[in-house]
Each structure stands twice: as C-alpha cells, then as structure tokens.
Amino acid sequence: MKSPANGAAAAVTNGEGGEKKSINPELWQACAGPLVNLPAAGTHVVYFPQGHSEQVAASLKKDVNAQVPNYPNLPSKLLCLLHNVTLHADPETDEVYAQMTLQPVSSFDKDALLRSDLALKSNKPPTEFFCKILTASDTSTHGGFSVPRRAAEKTFPPLDFSMQPPAQELVARDLHDNVWNFRHIYRGQPKRHLLTTGWSLFVSGKRLFAGDSVLFMRDEKQQLLLGIRRASRQPTNLSSSVLSSDSMHIGILAAAAHAAANNSPFTVFYNPRASPSEFVIPLAKYYKAVYSNQISLGMRFRMMFETEESGTRRYMGTITGISDLDPVRWKNSQWRNLQVGWDESTAGERRNRVSIWEIEPVTAPFFICPPFFRSKRPRQPGMPAYSRGPCLGLVMISA
Amino acid sequence: MKSPANGAAAAVTNGEGGEKKSINPELWQACAGPLVNLPAAGTHVVYFPQGHSEQVAASLKKDVNAQVPNYPNLPSKLLCLLHNVTLHADPETDEVYAQMTLQPVSSFDKDALLRSDLALKSNKPPTEFFCKILTASDTSTHGGFSVPRRAAEKTFPPLDFSMQPPAQELVARDLHDNVWNFRHIYRGQPKRHLLTTGWSLFVSGKRLFAGDSVLFMRDEKQQLLLGIRRASRQPTNLSSSVLSSDSMHIGILAAAAHAAANNSPFTVFYNPRASPSEFVIPLAKYYKAVYSNQISLGMRFRMMFETEESGTRRYMGTITGISDLDPVRWKNSQWRNLQVGWDESTAGERRNRVSIWEIEPVTAPFFICPPFFRSKRPRQPGMPAYSRGPCLGLVMISA
C-alpha cells in the first residue's frame, strides 16, 4: 500500500471541475484503496488505451460497440511522460478519481527508468486510518454510529473520563473540506464509543446505506479527516445523456492517437474504484515485470487483492494461457493477455485475465537487482516512434 | 409548437440506458418546451458538429479547449438521413433528451425534400397541459400544492361537489412511468383546489425547489401524466470524471468524421434544455431558410422565444453582422453566423448570434411556396461528397 503523496505532490483539484480546495492525498489514498498506486508526476509511464477504454466501458456499464473504428496508427501502449497528477472527488458521490496529463514520448533513457524506479521506492508508508462497514443500526434513523473500540482509542482525541458520561465534540473534514460535527460519547451498558448528534446528518447528506464504509484518519496537524467508500453497487447505469458511448470510446482513441501523432499532451481520468485495472503504469514497474518475469504456461504466481475493510491479501494462481484479449482491435497487446486460474475456487469473481505487471511470479524470487539496467539499446535511426523494440516494445536509448 | 409524435414514432427508450418503458411523446414534448421540434425518423436532416460541440460545452460548462485538433475533412454541416429518434429522460433528474441515429449521405433528391417538408407540416397540435412554477408554499414542508383553478378544472377529473369537502384520489404517471398518488381536495376559505397527501413525497422524490415547474396533462386514455421542468440553475458543473472534456469534443468530431468518411451511422444525444440551439435541422427547414431568406445587414426579423410557464412569444431584431462564430475551426460555417441586435433591451440575455433557420424575416412575407422546388442541380461527377454547392452547400440531385 502506497501513499500518493509523492506521486501527486501538487494534489490540487484545479482541473476541469474548477474546484478551489485541495484534496488531502492521504485521505484520497485511503478512499481509493490499498492497491491503488499513482505514478509520480515528472516520471515516465506506459499508457494503455485499451485499459482506458475498458474503464470507460465499466463506468458506463456498456461494452465497446463494434462500430468503433480501429485506429491503426495507435499502438496498444504509449510511452509517456506524466506531466501532472491531480486528485479529485466527485462532488455528488465522493467517488475519488485522478486526472493525469500525459505526453507521448518516443523513447526513454536510463535516467528516466531510474527516476521511475526511485519514485516507486520512495513512496511513504500509508497513513493509518480505520474503516468500518456500516451496519443496519449505524444507518438507521434511530440512534448513531457505533465506533469500534480500538478505532476510537487510536484515532479520536482521548476522552476526559472524569466526565460522566465522558463526551466531546469531534470536528472532521471530508474530501471536499466540508466540516462535519459529531458528538462523541462513551456510554451504555456495557460501555461503548458512539457518535450521536450530527451522525444522521452525515449519513443522509452522503446518502450512505448499510454496507457502505466510512473511514476516519488524522492528518499531520492531528485534524480528523473522514471519507466514505460505497459498496460496489449493482448496475447504476451511468449512461450519459451527453455523449454516446461510441463517441466516448472514439474520443479516447482519437485523443490518444492525436497526442501520439503530435507528441502533444492529453488528459485522462483514472477512476480507481470503477475500473478493474490501472491503465497508466509506472515505467519501472512495467519494465521490471516484462524483463524479469519469464512467463510460461503453468507458471505459478501471487497477486494482491483488496479485502473488506481495506486490507490486502494475496491469492495464488497459475497461468493457463497467453493470448490477446481482443485479437481484432488490439493484436499483440500486453493488456491482460495472461489467462489465469486461481487456487481458491471460493468467490469465483476473481478475474481470469491479468497483465504481467500485476502478478508476482513465485518461481523467480531473486530479482532484487535484475539485469535490465545494463540494457542499452540505442534508438535505431529511421525507426518510427512507438515501434516495438525486439523484446519490450519500448525503445530505450542510452543516456 | 410541434409534437414529436410523428418525429419519433418509435419513441421507446431502448437506447444506451437499456430502459424498458416507453416515454410518452406528448409528455416529453411538454417537458422539452414549445420551441423544441424533433425531425421525423426516415427524413433527411442537416447536422452541425459545431452546434453539437457547443451543446456538450454547455452541458459541461466548459469551453472547447484550443488543444482540440481540427478535423480538416469534416465539413461544418453534414447532410444525413435520420434513421431513428428515441426519447429519453434522465432517471436521476428527469431531464429530457433524444437519441438520434444519423447516417451521412452525399446528396438528396426532390422526394427527400418533399418528405422532410411534409413531416414538418404534418405535426400534430401539441397536447394541452398546464404548467405551474412552484412557489415557496408549494415546496415547503407545511402543506401541499395549490392548484390554479382553471388548471384543476381543465385537467383533473371533476370533483363530486356533493361531498363535503369535495375530494378525490389522483393517480399520475411521470416520464419513467412511475406512479404518484395525490389527494385532490377543494377546501379552505375562500375555496381552492389543493393537492395534499402524496405531494411532499413527490417534491422530495424529484428534489424540486421553488422556481422549478410541474406540469400535468391527460393522455388519450384520460390518464393523468405529470412532468417537471427545473429552473435553469447555476453552474451545476457536470465535469465528468469519466472523460476529459477535450476527449469528449474530440469524440464528437472523430465520430462524425468517421461516419462521414464511411457513410456509416452514428449516434448523437440532443438535450433540449441544456443547449442554446438545435444542431440537427430538418432538411426542409434548412433549405427554405437558406433559399428564401435574402440575408442582408440591417434586415429586420422576428424570432420565437419561450416564456415562463411554457408559452412562446416573438421578439423583433435586426441583423447587425454576418461573420464566422469560430473563424479558426469552422470557417464559412452557417452555424450562428448572423450577429443580431434586439429591439427590446429588457432582459438582455438574448443571444447575439443566431443561425438563419432560426429567424423569420419580416421583409419577405410571401414565401408560402418558394421557388426552391424547381431547383434541379445534377450532382457534378467527380465532386467529393459534402463539397459545397454554389449556393446551399448541399448537393441536390434530380429524382
């Protein structure tokens, strides 16, 4: 679990929304979940239009139409310089997302790879927080929020237990810097921590239901922050009335193709909780995965998943096939080209296709300093930008 | 004021949203407003990507970025066959919109023009309805809705005045076919029509506020229908977290350009209450305007506007200039290329640019059967599709 604090140093939501307030990066990260790992501004990334398109399809609950044209000049991945990352939250739903400005570049050097690698390694440990899935009682109109004991003791300011009953007013800020006041009281038989006055306003204001999660943390000034995470709900059908989904998919491809043709910047939104996979990958992460991992059928691997209450755990799996996810549109793409099976058949909703940078092979444990930093392949003159290098599909030039 | 009943005969919302219910076309029209006039499916239209882009900009409250590339092969207007029109309403906000499937065609014949003209003339008179702007009392938590006397007598089933007080249960359906129940009672001193029980559920369910409008009508089976129209509210900032506005604008242009290049169908959404102007114009309306109206500086004209409470009135104006709205992107476009001044300076929020088909010149009153049906200009061989004809910019071939 990584903090975006360095990845999005200028984490101010002055993007399209024109918001004024800055988003707290630790709170954003906590809401986004432990698997989300934003690349750092100023580093190189690999952008997968196919994954981007997939996210939009997931957001709209609508598959890509066969009508959407191919962009034959748009490769399945673009090496880009990530100029800018800003953190946002939907003002209506509090859904977190990031806006990234990418500029296609035709090659990278050793220094770019080192910087990307350094950025990955220099991520701060995540800020501590507690996250509770709301119960029916928490969201009912009768009474407040039952605070897990350890959470209250760890995260809330200590109560004055000489009072009878011990109680205090809490002030917490959400992602939009809105202030929420709660009465925190320690009472009942047996004793427990509760949030009473102010809680129901919060629940109705955020339209929370049992199954959604609320999370509290303290920032460096010891101020309380709170965020929400909605239970992944059934087809909300976001079907936009602004643009047809075809036009959206065309827009993604055309914007990327235009940027690639002109080496001009373009903007994407990454929506961690809508999409099955990240589609903007730090260069070092991509490079290591492609270079280090000798993929073969039957290979065993581990992969991280998010648990309830914002934890992580690894599941074991086996590679059962290597093939194009979309052999028509995206031939020879590395986007989720590995077919996999999972050891535990429980909860069979794990994905049956993954990308190589998502997994940790268990057969190759000693790649602490893999040999890829020695690779110096000069850019071949006359080679068109984005043509595939022999192994990587990306052109590295010596510094 | 025209009804979309013939324009959208198959007015079923089975579009992207995947809704099942059919939208009542009369109710949709009443919600859309008296100026909205959908072209009929199966007829020819002129599509203006510039106007489409403008609507998206208005929806997003975001101007087109200079980064958006030009599509040099995309003309400022496309002659299209309108395959399909379906009516929709946003499930969250009840905002009405229409989905149209357009297919670029390279020319039209006399018959197409006649069919378009016939469809314009064969529109049914609009269904009667009443529309009231909600007062503070109507939307307060204390008490119900005060029904204007004439409206209640015209639209609601008659009360049994032998009851004391006279009262009945009303059942009304909204655009989504949801049922709303109201107690309709005639009481108070002096006597008046009121909706009591059920009203506040409707107000909170639709999130209505003073200034929004509610409208009631009866369908051909005498069933009550009700719709809403929201007051044009301040910057709602719909800034999507799915696609950057640049990508959206590129998507519009790329989709239209792709369709034009392949003569393949594409889909647009028309959002009558978001956009300042219609961007899909019935061929006959366009043709008549361009042929009949000799535009000159200083020319006087009238133009229809919508009043409060869903009426119409004409304002007089003068043409003060003829110039490109966007001389860089859309050179020689007819989209809002007329600069105008208005006789009444009151409420100066009238637009200072209009398109020729929006106005009625007052200097040429006798164009009942204009001479354009005699024009038979054979399509010139070797002329690329969409090239501008000498006068019209559209190629007509003899039947």
Added chain:
DNA sequence: TTGTCTCCCTTTGGGAGACAA
C-alpha cells in the same frame, strides 16, 4: 384567485440503556 402564516396534532426519529450474539 392564490401565496403565506400559524395553529394543531400526528408522525418521525434522535438518544438512552437493555439484552443478546
């Protein structure tokens, strides 16, 4: 004719401990 106010009484729902999982 109809918008707002105020009064009256029902309904809703915060806030407490009891109790059980």
Added chain:
DNA sequence: TTGTCTCCCAAAGGGAGACAA
C-alpha cells in the same frame, strides 16, 4: 465487544382555515 430493540420525549411536518396581496 458491538449489533439490534424498545422506550421516551423532542422535533419535524402534514393538513386545516385565517388573512392579505
């Protein structure tokens, strides 16, 4: 340790005529 229930009482709000614009 914490989720649900029920009880109690305060606050919210629907439904009526009064009154005035």
